[in-house]
Amino acid sequence: MRELEDGLAELRQTFKSGRTRNAAWRKNQLRALIQLIHDKEDKIFEALLQDLGKHPVESYRDEIGIIEKSAVNALNCLEKWMAPKKSRLPLLFFPAKGEVMSEPLGVVLIFASWNFPISLALDPVIGAIAAGNTVVLKPSEQAPECALFLAEFVPLYLDCKAIKVIGGGADVGEQLLQQKWDKIFFTGSPRVGRVVMSAAAKHLTPVTLELGGKCPVIVDTLSSPSDIKVTVKRVIGGKWGPCSGQACIGVDYVLVEEKFAPTVIDLLKKTIKKFYGDNPKDSKNICRIVNKHHFGRLHKLLKDPLVAASIIHGGSLDEEKLIIEPTILLNPPLDAEIMTEEIFGPLLPIITLNNIQESIEFINSRPKPLTIYAFTKDETLQRQIVSETSSGSVTFNDTMVQFACDELPFGGVGQSGFGRYHGKYSFDTFSHEKAILQRSFFPELEPRYPPWNDFKLKFIRFGYKYDYFNLLLLLMGLKK
Known part of the structure; x- marks a missing residue:
């Protein structure tokens, strides 16, 4: 605890010195971060392979590439983001001028998640640095190799008096939450998010919670065979592609009309075989479950007899390798845990409806998801989804890609979290917009x-x- 308090005192002193407010300092840190991921790309690949079994292509797509893109964007846009914004004032105040200036919040705490242990750690750090803050990053202990990588190499590249990586388990997290922060940014489960929010309330600390939720896919009846094939590939990519379904924005379940379900299911089975082979448990293209605890949780979902009876594809598990093959379930009981809790794994329920319009009521009867995916050419249905449902985001005719768009805010609503980041939104999340009004005496x-x-x-x-x-x-x- 003493070491922790000394480290925080150093961060506060660094922030008080004003060094981090300088644009040159911020740019140097962003350049150093880019250099870090360039120099240590192979070590990042190896750490992700050890922790999650990620293939290097997936690691680059979802981790390294995301960070490089985000850091380069922040570096290129930083001066524009930092520039005060002129405000139009009522003529009643004439002569006067107004502007809004973004200033850093201070010392911020970032909790990273284990499923994307590099990108979900460093992407918020990019926003915090760009905004001029000092930072404590707490990696997830459930991805130990990646946590070790961050603890070892971040101090060698970035200003260690302004950016610190603190490793450890839940006890360290509790100690960190006892301290006073100027901002807490948390990525993880709603259960731990409540703990974070409760601790933050003691100091009135602002928080951003990036949580999860059961993200649905609406598959409308599509007439074009090519559209159906693309839809199925993108559903698979959004379900099993990101960390074997262990992703907050991953596909959780599919809603489809009963008459169209056989076509979708048949194509899902064929495409899964094409992507992952005859024995997906031996495939190098699918991640493993992060640990035995999460493996056991997923196994428990399938042990419900009524749920097990709904399995129409897959279902085999390898506890030693921590692998669960891509599994499809048709109409499992809606009150079963697999349909009431976020799955966070490679199990895909398909729920059939009489009419695709029923999907809106189905989604609205459950907590607000982090995102809704909908495959449809029906503009009326698209407008209904946007106007009659609530979610962190909506993506039409694709999955996951919204996460990579710096121009769009990323965040949840309701139980799926609150706050937003990516691109300029990250800068804003870690900034205070200070209003400045200057008037004349006459x-x-x-x-x-x-x-x-x-x-x-x-x-x-x-x-x-x-x-x-x-x-x-x-x-x-x-x-x-």
């Missing part, structure tokens, strides 16, 4: 002061409704 509008009378009431009433010219006419008696 003219002085006396009606704003007592003693009050009817004229002053009329003047103030006009002041809220009309522009400065009309106020002058009123003051000169030329307007009633």
Whole structure:
């Protein structure tokens, strides 16, 4: 605890010195971060392979490439983001000028998740650095090799008096939450998110919670065979492609009309075989379950007899290798745990409906998801999904790609979290937008002061409704 407090004192002193407010410092740190992932790419590949069994292509796509893109974007846009924004003021305040200036919050704490242990650690750090903060990064102990990599190499490349990596388990996390922070950014489960939020409330610390939820896919009836094939590939990519389904924005379940379900299921089975071979448990293209605890949790979902009876593809498990093959379930009981809790694994329930319009009511009957995916060419259905449901985001005719768009905010709503980041939104998340108003000493509008009378009431009433010219006419008696 003493070492932790000394480290925080150093971070506070660094922030107090003003060094991190300088654009040159921020750019140097971003360049150093880019250099780090370039120099140590092979070590990152190896750490991700050890922790999660990720293939290097998947590791680059979902981890290294994401960080490089994000850091380069922040580096290129930093001066624009930092520049004060002019504000248009009412003529009543003339002569005056207003602007909004983004200033760093201070010392921020970032909790990373284990499923994308590099990108979900360093992507928020990029926003915090770009905004001029000092940072404590707490990697997930459930991805130990990646946590070790971050603890070893981040201090060698970045300013170690401003950015610190603190490893350890839940006990260290609890100690960190006892401290006073200027911002906490957490990625993880709703259960731990509640703990974080409760601890933050003691100091009125602002928080961003990036949680999860049961992200649905709506598959409308598609007439074109090529569209159906693309849909199925993208559903598979969004379910088993990201860390074997262990992703907060991964596909959780599919909603499809009963008459169209056989076509989708048949193509799912064929494409799974094409992607992962006859024996997916031996494939190098699918990640393993992170640990025995999560493997046991997923196994428990399948042990429910009614759920087991709904399995129409896959279902085999290898506890020694921590592998569960891609598994499809058709209409499991809606009150079973697999349909009430986030799956976070390679199990895909397919729920059939009489009419695809029923998907909106189905989604609305459950907690708000982090994202909704919908494959449809029906513009009316698209408008209904956007206007009649609530989710962190909506993506039409694809899965997962919204995460890689720096121009779009990423975040949840309701139980799926709150706050947003990526690109400029990350900068804003770790900044305070300070309003600055500067006025002249002349003219002085006396009606704003007592003693009050009817004229002053009329003047103030006009002041809220009309522009400065009309106020002058009123003051000169030329307007009633």
